[in-house]
Amino acid sequence: MSILVSTKTRLLVQGITGRDGSFHTSEMMKYGTNVVGGVTPGKGGQSFGGPEDQMVPIFDTMEAAVKETDANTSVVYVPPAFASGAMEEAIDSGVDLVVSITEGVPVLEMSRIHAFARDRKVRILGPNCPGVISPGKAKVGIIPDQIVTQGPVGVISRSGTLTYEAVVNLTREGVGQTTCVGIGGDPLIGTSFIDCLELFKEDEETRVIVMIGEIGGTDEQEAAQWVSQHLEKPVVGFIAGQTAPPGRQMGHAGAIISGSSGTADEKKRCFEENGIRVAARPIDIVDLVRESLNQ
16 A cells, blocks of 8 residues: 555646746656656647657646546646646645645745645645655655665655665665655745644555654654554654754755754653654664564
């Protein structure tokens, strides 16, 4: 099993003819993701040529694309000025999941998009995220597929590059993954740590969960408390930003520290108090995961 994406994913790419959209569409198709079409206003009726002469249709609107292809997932590779409109169109089209790779979407616009998504019961992943990959099944976004392998570990991270580092270390040591999710580092994101933990809790193949947080905000503390109250599966944690100088803004837009609540020390302490084993370095995640699998 897996979460969010699987062999049943039918994907539309918004911004399929742009530089990033076209490159990553080809990569997703090479991996075996069922890309059923793309959307670029003004280019409806054309086709996108993928690897091995695979061709998918391009539509002017998400409404027309979903009606024609029966898609259930969308990924957004649209510039920030147009990304919220693209997400709104995707939500309105009837897909179940919208993955927003775009960085720099205004917070005010995202507050409106999240409210709209809740009303329509559509899940948003991101924005400013690397997406999601279920090894051997489907890839939606920009996570490098050569670093993953199938196995029993679920991975959730606010940081894209730390997702890659943790996953490649696990893979090199022969520890595979069920699904790897980058939830994004913006202040307003559509899918939280707790949302992913709930999904992994119900996934029979996921035996251990890796949760990678960073300084700023209180999402990690809230997730740790949820773990202690609702989850029996072992969780291994890591907090990025442990050496960040006090008072300096670093990393994602969501990495804003208020008092002591968003510091690395506070998050690590909260993890440990709620039964989450904390890795001192990203490489240490592997040993803690192995120990958890052997329990």
